[in-house]
Amino acid sequence: MTTTARPLIHPLIVRLTHWINAFAILMMVTSGWRIYNASPLFGFRFPAGITLGGWLGGALNWHFAAMWLFAGNLLIYLAYGVLSGRFRTRFWGLTPRAVWTDTASFVRGRLSHTDLSVYNAVQKLCYVGVIAAMLLLILSGLAVWKSVQLQELAALMGGYEGARIVHFCAMAAVVAFTVLHVAMAFAVPRSLLSIVRGR
């Protein structure tokens, strides 16, 4: 008997953790902007209309609530990726040469997206990079939150103020990735279907 079912590109656990992550990131970033506004590191504040929490106390409540969802969900995604071998098959082969070749093809508009089950080197670099940025967000967030108990961790980032700067930069990297990533997803609508339906 022949089957017309298309191969599964993103298993259910990857789709679920992906969308929970997108939701948690939205909560974390917008409440984080409100917290930042109470004591800006740089010479600007985020417009109040795009922040979450209403005031510093409210924003902290949102940030700490979403933090557990974000960290727990990321842990599940990472454990699945390592234990199932998905990270090996999906992200292996990330060499500077492959990134250079695929970036050159992208610039010339010749980067193929025919096989969605294989990531090109630019995608691999972006996905591995954003996973690293999210881990750095958690580590620097812990260093800021528990700066006395985790002072060795904070010291690695230059102390409390250094950890705040690292936390801000990791947030900026995640936001920059998300903007580019969403634009690319809408440019290739088939990929959008695959992260919703799996195929």
Ligand code: HEM
């Ligand atoms: C509305 C927001 C988002 C949309 C529309 C979206 C869309 C997508 C799509 C279409 C894919 C599959 C790409 C492919 O198969 O070629 C994907 C995968 C992925 N996305 Fe998103 N995404 C969003 C938010 C995010 C956020 C906020 C992050 C992280 C900060 C993220 C991280 C990832 C990662 C790491 C993968 C690869 C998953 C894997 O294969 O293990 N996404 N996303």
